[in-house]
Amino acid sequence: MFATDHFVVQPSGSPHQPIPPKDRDELTVKDALRFVRSCWRLCLLWMVVSLGVGGAYVVLSPGYYTAYATMLLSSPPASQPGEAEADERVYVESQIQVIQSDEVVGRVVDHTGLAEDEEFVMDSLRTRISSYVRGQLASLFGTELTRAEPNIRHEAMVLVRRAFSVRQMGSSSAVEIGVTSSDPQFSAMLANAIADGYIGNQRERRQAARTEETSDLHKRLAELREKAFVTESLTELPSDPESAERARVLIREQQSAAEVYRSLYNALLQRTHSDFSASLIPGARVITAAEPPRQRSWPPTVLMAALSVMAGGIAGVGHALIKQAMNHRLITVEDVHRSTGLDRIVGIPRIPRRRWNVVGPCEQFLQPVYSKDAPELHSSLSKIATRMRGVQGRQVSRIATRMRGVQGRQSGFVVGVASPLGKSGSSTVAVHLARIIAATGQKTLLVDANWQKPSMDQPMLNAEPGRKLARAFATIPADQEELEVLVLRPTGSISELNASLSISAALQHLQQEYSCIVVDFHSTDRTADLEAAMGVINEVLLVLQARRTFADHLEGILRIIPAEKLSALILTRINRAAFSPNREYRP
16 A cells, blocks of 8 residues: 655764755745645635635625716817917816816806705715824814814815816827716716816806907907098198198098008908907817616726636635745645655655455454555555565565664564554554564564553453553564554543553563564654653654645754664555655755
8 A cells, every 4th residue: 555755874973954045945836836736725725716706896885977078179279470389289188177176176167057066075984084083183182173074076076076087188289088987877977077177167268258258349449440531531631832831741641541540440350250250169169968877897807707716816825825934735746855855765656455364363452443454554664675675585664674673683672653643544554564674584573552542451461560651462464474462541630641651661661572662652642652762762764744744843853862762754544646656865
């Protein structure tokens, strides 16, 4: 069932020395792909949540409608002789500023009666919050809130100016007025009112200018009329010939001047009539009146969906980065290597349940995992026999051959199997390791030191006086010889210190009877049994579960294990997609 990933003996030195930071921070394409595979579910979850929030916002938020009115401005005024030609773009931009000015907005407010609409002017959330906060602050400091007389017209103008916008359509003289409101009827009404207000304002300004100009023209016409008809009073000539001649010359000069004044008078009179006719044509006009919109402009459904997906993806990636930066989850053998710098690492892939076999009937008080076996596990652990020191004709696992004293040793060799977290597969590794060592012909004992598990029936226990933990012996079937198992369980309440001391004493006694003892310890997050028995233990196997064990857990358990006693790290339940049995680390 288990397959070794790699096993390379580290050279002499501390096995707990981490790799240099430059190697640890190196980012490869494989790391990026592994990060994408590990975080896509989290990103998808965030996208779904973000889409739900965005959909709820679209459904529950009040809708806003935008109505548009298109207006064609008049041509820019003709330039006078000697002046530069007016730029049409600059003229349109100046007229847009005029549309947004207080003069036009105030005219719209007055004509539509918005200043008298209290619901439009005063019932705004900002006004109510501001009034409430000022009132609370005034009551807190014991002062009286000064109430200024509100300028209703100004408030209405501010609200109208916030509700509409004006933009030029392309490079033409047409401008588009857009008004946004929660009421589509009001949006269309206000857009048309703004356009009409601008046109009326321009008409009034032109009429006022025309009135002033007409008044000046009338004054000039009156002056020219007096000068043009002044010769009518000079019709009689004097009797003296010399005087008569001078009078005739003067009359001719007056007639010439009168003719000039008459021509000026006629030209000015004709210009007055033409200008009056031109003033009747409006300078700007509405080419498309605003109509109540049917679809709301805010919130836009497509845009909100896109933003929700984008925000969810960003939040998912950020969450995954923070989670990876803070938690350091160990997923592959490479993660363990980067975290510790160790090279004695064995990877075990996840094994389907159908590949587990029951070896035979076992005692009821034994752990169920002790009665299970898998040929895949034995074949994987027994592949290489190149490092079998002193064992001939048999195949042993690379872990067993690595352990100093497993072969050819008369006194008991104690191997501790532990994990930083529970349910990591340490019991499975312990029983299979004991079977492999027992297959070499050595007298092997598996010690079940999980004393915090439920106690067995009292008759099965052998509780001798002075022992804190009672003992029960059992056997489980094996390939060649049966494997002996010693179960340690309390018969009553017991402290952790007494339990740890009892386990250490039992191991010291059993060393005289067995060549190899494999101890299945509790996880180190529950008891300190491993640390208490470190003086008796010769080798330690650490079992880690992929995706559940973090670098902090591994760092904590490595502090209590001497460097020379750490045999190997075993990472279990690796995804087969990320499992590479041919990968080896070389220091």
